[in-house]
Amino acid sequence: MNDPDGNRVTERPAPTNNSKAALDARESHLHALMVRAQAGDEASYRTLLVDAAGRLRAFFRARLSRASGDVEDLVQETLLAVHNQRHTYDAARPLTAWLYAIAQYKLVDLLRRRARHERNTEPLEDDADALAESDADALDARRDLTALLAALPDKQRLPIEHVKIAGRSVAETARLTGLSESAVKIGVHRGLKALAARVRAAP
Amino acid sequence: MKTAALIDLLAQGAGPVERNAVAKRFATAVVAGTVGALALMLPIYGPNPQLPRLVGEPEFWIKIAFAAALAAAALVNVARLAQPGVAIARSRWLVAAPIAALWLFAAFALAAAAPDGRAALLIGHTWRTCPFNIALLSLPPLAAGFWALRGLAPTNPRLAAAVGGVCAGALGAFVYGFHCPEIAPPFIGVWYVIGIAIPGALGVWLGPRLLRW
Numbered sequence: 001m002n003d004p005d006g007n008r009v010t011e012r013p014a015p016t017n018n019s020k021a022a023l024d025a026r027e028s029h030l031h032a033l034m035v036r037a038q039a040g041d042e043a044s045y046r047t048l049l050v051d052a053a054g055r056l057r058a059f060f061r062a063r064l065s066r067a068s069g070d071v072e073d074l075v076q077e078t079l080l081a082v083h084n085q086r087h088t089y090d091a092a093r094p095l096t097a098w099l100y101a102i103a104q105y106k107l108v109d110l111l112r113r114r115a116r117h118e119r120n121t122e123p124l125e126d127d128a129d130a131l132a133e134s135d136a137d138a139l140d141a142r143r144d145l146t147a148l149l150a151a152l153p154d155k156q157r158l159p160i161e162h163v164k165i166a167g168r169s170v171a172e173t174a175r176l177t178g179l180s181e182s183a184v185k186i187g188v189h190r191g192l193k194a195l196a197a198r199v200r201a202a203p
Numbered sequence: 204m205k206t207a208a209l210i211d212l213l214a215q216g217a218g219p220v221e222r223n224a225v226a227k228r229f230a231t232a233v234v235a236g237t238v239g240a241l242a243l244m245l246p247i248y249g250p251n252p253q254l255p256r257l258v259g260e261p262e263f264w265i266k267i268a269f270a271a272a273l274a275a276a277a278l279v280n281v282a283r284l285a286q287p288g289v290a291i292a293r294s295r296w297l298v299a300a301p302i303a304a305l306w307l308f309a310a311f312a313l314a315a316a317a318p319d320g321r322a323a324l325l326i327g328h329t330w331r332t333c334p335f336n337i338a339l340l341s342l343p344p345l346a347a348g349f350w351a352l353r354g355l356a357p358t359n360p361r362l363a364a365a366v367g368g369v370c371a372g373a374l375g376a377f378v379y380g381f382h383c384p385e386i387a388p389p390f391i392g393v394w395y396v397i398g399i400a401i402p403g404a405l406g407v408w409l410g411p412r413l414l415r416w
Contacts, residue, residue, distance in 0.1 A: 040219030049210040076209050081416065083213040085356040087224035088286045097288035105287065105358040109415070145204035164212045192213075200415065 023096075031095045038091065049079060052099055059103050070110065072141040078106045080196045109200070148198045149191075156191030159184045225355060229282050232344070232351035233274075236371060239343025240378040248336065248382040262386040265308055269391060270377035272301040273399065277370035281348070284363040285355035298369065302396065309392035327390040333383065337398025341368075341375030345402045352414055364410025365403050372399030 030048060037045035056078050060071045081102050089098050149157065162173035163184065174181045204212075221227070257263045276297035283289045313321050327333075348367035357363035376395050385391065 037217070038220045040217075042214055042217055045217050046210060046214035049214055050207075053206055053210060072206060076204070076206055079206070079209060079213060081356070083217070085287070085416070087220050088356045089220075090225070090286060090289070093286075093289060098286070099288075101287035101358050102356065105356075141204065141206065145209060149204075160212075164215045167215055170216075188216075196416070 027094055027096050030099070031091070034089060034095050035091050038086070038089070049082070052082060053079060055099070056103055059100065060107065063107060069142040073143045074103075074106055074110060076141050076143070076145060077110075077196070077199050078103050080192065080199065081106060084193055084196055113200070143199065143202055145195065145199070148195055148202065151198070152191050152194055155179065155183065156187045156194055159187030160191045160195075163188050225282055225285055228351045228354055229278060229285075232347035233278065233374070236344025236347035237374050237378065239347065240340045240375050243340055243343065244378050244382055247339075248379070251382050251384055253384065254381065257384075257386060260386055262308075262312075262388060263380075265305070265388055266383075266386055266391050266395070267377065267380050269301050269305045270373050270380055270395070272304075273298065274370050274373035274377060276301060277366050277373060281352070281363060281366045281370055284359060284366060285352055285357050287356050287358050298366070302392075305388060305392050305396075308388035312388045321389075324387045324389040325393060327385040327387060327394070329383065329385055330390070330394050333379075333385065333390075333394040334398035334401060336383075337372060337376045337379050337395060338401035339375070340379050341371045341399070341402040344371035344374040345405065347371075348406075349409070349413055353416075356416055357410075357414055360410040360414035361407055362410070364406035364414055366406070367410075368402040368404070368406025369399060371406075372402040375399070375402070 030051060033044045033048040033051070037048055053075055056075045057071060060074045064070055064074075082099065085102065089095065149160065152160070158177045159173060159179065162168045162176060163170060168176070170181050170184050173179070173184045177184070179187065251257060279297055280291050280294050283291050283294060312324060316324055345368060348371050349364070352360075352363055352367055376399055379398075385394075
């Protein structure tokens with residue numbers, strides 16, 4: 001598929017409701033959210049992730065069998081990748097192309113992993129109603145990120161629990177854990193990368 | 204964990220994102236890789252004692268410009284390949300341009316030479332070692348390139364690492380060019396290109412293994 005500049009974006013079209021105007025509106029909405037998120041606006045970032053989760057769910061449901069428990073796993077894995085790789089988004093380029101390229105990569109990666117492990121791959125189906133633009137109702141993920149998180153080493157797990165789950169400041173977390181402030185920031189960053197790596201390693 | 208809880212976790216205290224992270228990462232890798240190649244070249248091979256004479260030869264500068272242009276072209280492409288959703292539809296031709304230009308110079312040189320002098324232009328005196336020397340010097344930039352790519356998001360790891368390998372090879376060739384006594388374009392067009400292709404092939408092999416994210 002080509003975007004207006006003739007660039008190859010994804011191997012299959014992203015789910016859309018077809019009209020060019022709707023596509024443009026979607027792009028500019030998400031793009032504006034991402035630009036504010038990149039500048040540090042947490043509320044915009046949260047809104048973007050919620051919106052992206054719905055679109056990713058529709059994207060994966062259109063490509064995996066509808067009842068597949070992989071869908072929510074892939075949504076979560078992709079959101080984690082979006083977060084860990086958000087520094088690779090260039091605001092001069094379309095946000096949806098970036099998002100769906102990550103989703104496509106995660107889908108292919110999962111199927112390849114499956115093939116390598118000689119498990120039965122989920123059938124790729126084309127079903128018409130999977131062209132819904134977004135899908136808000138989440139099934140439960142099969143893979144439990146909480147358990148994977150709990151297995152991280154302390155210097156990564158503690159910063160994530162304090163800063164990202166309990167919502168404490170970096171300074172407070174540093175005081176509570178005895179880590180330096182930079183160790184807390186690095187712990188969060190590396191911990192989320194390590195979490196993504198463990199997600200890939202988990203079957 | 205529910206997806207909503209994951210979103211809360213990711214958004215909580217996310218903070219601003221480093222600007223121009225891709226450019227900064229590759230700039231660091233190019234500087235570190237080139238310094239690393241120099242740190243190998245100077246003790247192992249040393250600068251060419253004939254360098255003051257060589258720099259007066261246009262063909263010396265063709266060789267250096269070829270390596271620099273190829274490194275720059277590959278760098279442009281690998282930086283694009285490191286970002287999801289960014290295509291290399293047009294920019295990939297940049298990589299072919301320095302090679303095409305070099306081969307053009309080589310063809311002129313061969314055409315201008317006497318028939319029994321052509322083999323010497325192609326084979327020079329160091330063809331046995333040249334590609335391997337370039338491949339050796341390309342290892343520091345190759346490692347730096349993998350470091351850069353591992354912090355980014357190549358959706359085609361094999362291609363990204365191959366282009367990164369060509370960039371590393373061109374940087375290795377650039378540095379080796381200050382030791383190497385050969386300047387004839389036909390020689391460069393064969394043996395330098397082979398030397399540069401070795402880290403490119405290493406990238407093809409290592410990319411899918413080292414660049415998953």
